Structure formats: C-alpha cells, structure tokens
Amino acid sequence: MTSPVRDTVHDSVHDPVRDNPTPWVADHIRRFEETGGHPRPGTDDLLLTTRGRKSGQLRRTALVYVRDGEGDRAPYVLTASNGGGDRHPAWYLNLLADPEVVLQVGSDTFTATARPATAAESARLWPAVVAAMPSYAAYRTATTREIPLVLVSPAGLTD
Numbered sequence: 001m002t003s004p005v006r007d008t009v010h011d012s013v014h015d016p017v018r019d020n021p022t023p024w025v026a027d028h029i030r031r032f033e034e035t036g037g038h039p040r041p042g043t044d045d046l047l048l049t050t051r052g053r054k055s056g057q058l059r060r061t062a063l064v065y066v067r068d069g070e071g072d073r074a075p076y077v078l079t080a081s082n083g084g085g086d087r088h089p090a091w092y093l094n095l096l097a098d099p100e101v102v103l104q105v106g107s108d109t110f111t112a113t114a115r116p117a118t119a120a121e122s123a124r125l126w127p128a129v130v131a132a133m134p135s136y137a138a139y140r141t142a143t144t145r146e147i148p149l150v151l152v153s154p155a156g157l158t159d
Contacts, residue, residue, distance in 0.1 A: 017049055020061040020091075028062040037106035044132065046076065047104040048152075052090075053097035061091050064133045065105075068125060068151060075151040076103065077117070079129050084142030092148060103152060110154050117149040125149055 019029050031039035032047055039045055039062075049060045067074040080092035095101055095114040103112050117125060129149065130137045140147055 015058050017058040017060045020059070025062055029060065032062055032104075037104065048078065048091055049102040049104075050091050050094035051098045051100075053094050058102075059091065059094060061089075063091075066125070066128045066132045068121075072154070075153045076105070076112070077125055077129060078114075078150040078152060079133070079136055080148040080150060081136055081139040082147075084139030084147075086143050086145060088145070088148065092150065095150065101152065103154070112152045112154045114150050114152045117151050121151065122149045 019026050028039060028045070029047060032045060037045070044065050045062055046065050047060055048063055049058050051057070052059050063078050065076045065078055068077050069075070080089050082089040082092075096116070099114045101112050101114050103110060126149070136147070
C-alpha cells in the first residue's frame with residue numbers, strides 16, 4: 001500500500017510511501033488509518049515515515065510511543081525492539097542515516113527530527129517504555145543487542 005506524504009515544511013507532495021510489508025504491521029497501519037489514529041484503545045500508537053537508507057524511498061511503520069515529559073515540546077520516545085530480534089529494525093537504521101522523519105499521531109501529521117537516546121536517557125526512560133508495552137521487557141532478554149530508544153522531536157522544537 002502506498003500513500004503520499006505531505007511535507008508540512010515545504011507543503012509539497014513527496015514520493016509515494018511504502019508501508020511496512022510485514023503482514024501484522026501492515027494490518028496495524030490499516031487499523032490506525034481506519035480508526036483516526038487509535039487502533040488499540042489504551043495504547044499510544046503512531047506512524048513513522050523514514051527515508052530508506054539504501055532505496056531512498058519513503059517507508060512507513062506503526063509503533064508504540066511514550067512521551068518524555070508533558071506538553072507539545074515533549075519528545076516522542078520510540079523503541080527499536082524488532083520483536084527482540086538480533087538486528088535493529090530497518091526504520092531505526094533509516095533514521096540513523098537521515099534523522100528527518102514524518103510522524104502521524106492521531107490525525108496530525110508533521111515533520112520531526114529523530115536521534116538515539118543517550119545511555120542515561122535510555123536508563124531513565126526504559127521503565128516508562130515497559131509500562132506502556134510490557135512485552136518490551138521480554139524482548140530485551142531475548143537478544144544480546146542493546147535495544148535502542150529514539151527521541152523524536154517535532155520540527156522546530158529540537159534543543
């Protein structure tokens with residue numbers, strides 16, 4: 001499934017967006033769109049669009065998030081768990097190569113800048129991440145890699 005992304009900074013339509021092809025993630029994206037951004041009551045989900053580091057194509061996936069603080073300036077915190085796999089998810093590798101991303105939270109779509117959390121930030125934020133999605137604790141023990149947390153700040157709100 002593809003859809004255009006409107007760049008709120010330049011107000012132009014970019015390349016088509018390719019949704020994550022993993023069946024359960026593609027279904028999650030579809031439910032996100034059908035429910036106006038609320039596919040799972042009680043869970044905060046968003047859509048993240050990155051530019052593929054190899055293909056240059058826009059890639060979209062659905063993720064759980066928490067906020068690092070309150071208010072509009074609070075960064076979104078994403079967990080690069082990859083289900084406890086031994087490799088980082090593609091979306092994480094993509095944003096390392098190009099930190100300019102697009103988030104859709106509810107019905108709001110906006111540009112943002114992503115960066116890996118520092119070790120201290122990760123240690124502080126990990127309990128909130130696990131509280132939001134308890135399966136992250138099991139994912140952490142299923143792999144030897146460090147599961148990165150990512151802070152995503154809406155454009156114009158980075159420090």
